[in-house]
Amino acid sequence: MIGTVFRSEDVPAEDRFEYWRELMDRTIAPSDISSEYAADFWAEQRLLKLGPVTVWPASFLPMRFRRNAKLIRQSDPEEHHLTLLLGGSLGLDHAGRTDLYQPRDLWVTDTSRPYDVRPPDGAGRRAVAGVGVEFPKALLPVPPDRARELLGRRLSGQEGTGALLSGFLTGLHQESDSLQPSDAPRLGRVLLDLLAAWSAQVLDTEAGLPPETRHRAMTERIRAFVRQNLHDPELTPPVIAAAHHISLSYLHRLFQEEKSGETVAAWIRAQRLEGARRDLSDPALHGTPIHAVAARWGLPRGSGFTRVFRTAYGISPKEYRFQAPATAE
The missing domain is CATH 2.60.120.10 (Jelly Rolls)
Structure with a gap:
């Protein structure tokens, strides 16, 4: 804080x-x-x-x-x-x-x-x-x-x-x-x-x-x-560059100059995964299917979402939702 x-x-x-x-x-x-x-x-x-x-x-x-x-x-x-x-x-x-x-x-x-x-x-x-x-x-x-x-x-x-x-x-x-x-x-x-x-x-x-x-x-x-616009699965670096009337290379350069050095695509993916993680830990959304949570954040469904979620958090979305009441901040 x-x-x-x-x-x-x-x-x-x-x-x-x-x-x-x-x-x-x-x-x-x-x-x-x-x-x-x-x-x-x-x-x-x-x-x-x-x-x-x-x-x-x-x-x-x-x-x-x-x-x-x-x-x-x-x-x-x-x-x-x-x-x-x-x-x-x-x-x-x-x-x-x-x-x-x-x-x-x-x-x-x-x-x-x-x-x-x-x-x-x-x-x-x-x-x-x-x-x-x-x-x-x-x-x-x-x-x-x-x-x-x-x-x-x-x-x-x-x-x-x-x-x-x-x-x-x-x-x-x-x-x-x-x-x-x-x-x-x-x-x-x-x-x-x-x-x-x-x-x-x-x-x-x-x-x-x-x-x-x-x-x-x-x-x-x-x-x-x-x-x-994280919910839009078509949100990609070329779309973002066009929306801001800048070149794709300039977009990448802006992010490369950031202290983290994170790429545009990696930052978008991290924001989407964090949104999905919050939803999975929300008791009010416990009845929402996991694939619907993934779709809400513009993430791939099924095994694709499970794979990227596990890579980021070391646990599957289903396992995370089950453990979330005890582990969520």
Whole structure:
């Protein structure tokens, strides 16, 4: 597992909101934080340190974050803050823009400029959920005058590189229990590349990105595409290359440059086998025939699936399903 977890119920009720405020001051740039629900507060947060990047999936009762000129003079970490909203809604005043954000929207703020993040009128007690990202402004390969064009804009997390960035952030949260501390630096580099590629797409400055950033962003885009299409038995390297308008040789080169050195086909097979393994260990799917599990993940049926499964896990699918209740994580 990577990251630390905060749950308000672990703190005495009378101290919860003040504890949360102190936690937020350590996580983001110091802000004036208030809530109508301070007396009966609830919040959860996971804090992930990925090298120079901090990611913090969180859910909390409606509150207001205000950062003014005085707070900026007192402390300015010189960072950008990215928010991916997943539940509820929030209003933002920042850099001369005012907007209301809904689930799957993205926005960027600058710690050197005032902001006001607040629940909309009539929000009630409905919790807000999202993922926050803090990263040094100097690490975004965009000229400062162009980076200012991002601030306070309501941007989509459902299309293009925005969807890829959103998927990566939600995946980090979902998989954080299975990730190891040694994964953190690599994940931080991938996230910075995705942030760079996303901002360049929004600002139409993709040609100015370093080649290695473009390559890593493309690799992550391909991996996301593969994960979404693992059920398709026709998903092959030529199909993947064509879908991304790149040559087959370039696709292979992208994977060869990865630290693992795994081929495209081997990585696809490993993802499919891992999906099948999870299904075989799921009690809710115990009645699903093994050949149907294999077909669901685009794997060969019958003896072909048994052979590749045994090669990967040292046991047949049938034997694994029988032992899974005792061995599954």
